Amino acid sequence: MLVYTLLSSSLTAFTNEYIQENVDNGRAVSTLSTSVATNRQTAALSNSSHPPAIIVSTKLEFKGQLSQRESNIYGLVTLQAPFTRQSSSSSSLSRVPIDLICVVDQSASMSGAKMILLKETLIYITEQLTDFDRLAIISFDNHAYDRSHGLKRMTQENKHKLNVAINDGIKDGFS
Incomplete structure (x- = not known):
């Protein structure tokens, strides 16, 4: 429920920002991506019964695009696996x-x-x-x-x- 609440508030903030007349699409997507990643990490750290989340970031080819015309916009999606401890006696971290x-x-x-x-x-x-x-x-x-x-x-x-x-x-x- 905590993760849902945090994601819901992130999406609400994003939606309100996106509705504005002259929205900068690159900034809005970046804001959403950062907000969701931060909220997921916070939820994962505060609730040890759930595994850590995969961190997702996005980058678009253009910062903005006119909505009156159809076009292709290329983007890059980066996924980062969560880190786990290698063993109970080791303090070094390794990804899953x-x-x-x-x-x-x-x-x-x-x-x-x-x-x-x-x-x-x-x-x-x-x-x-x-x-x-x-x-x-x-x-x-x-x-x-x-x-x-x-x-x-x-x-x-x-x-x-x-x-x-x-x-x-x-x-x-x-x-």
Whole structure:
């Protein structure tokens, strides 16, 4: 109930702000995101029976957009897993394990520098994951390809296999 009340008051404040004539969409979304994240963290800390919440942040391509015309606006959503203690005797913090599925385009539109950046990003992701995390990679052009053959624990052996699949299996420019 505490979380609902806090989220409800956050949404009410956001709605009132959004109704104003010349609202800055970027500021309003940022305010809502910050408010919800803060309220969830406060609720999680004050009520130990609930696990900590995932922290969500958003960033839009543009700060505002005229409502009279239709357009696409790209955005970035970032999810941050809550932190947990590694053991009762250890005071260091570690994030909870994650399951991550990357669905990537390998069609003709992704040729050249775009494909190089995509592959570098996927390799960076594999390097950042721990043994307890799991990763799956699906690539597509006219068909879908399961490059990882399901979710794989990120052991050193599986990291190596996925890096080979990323570099050798994902080809650019095929549609």
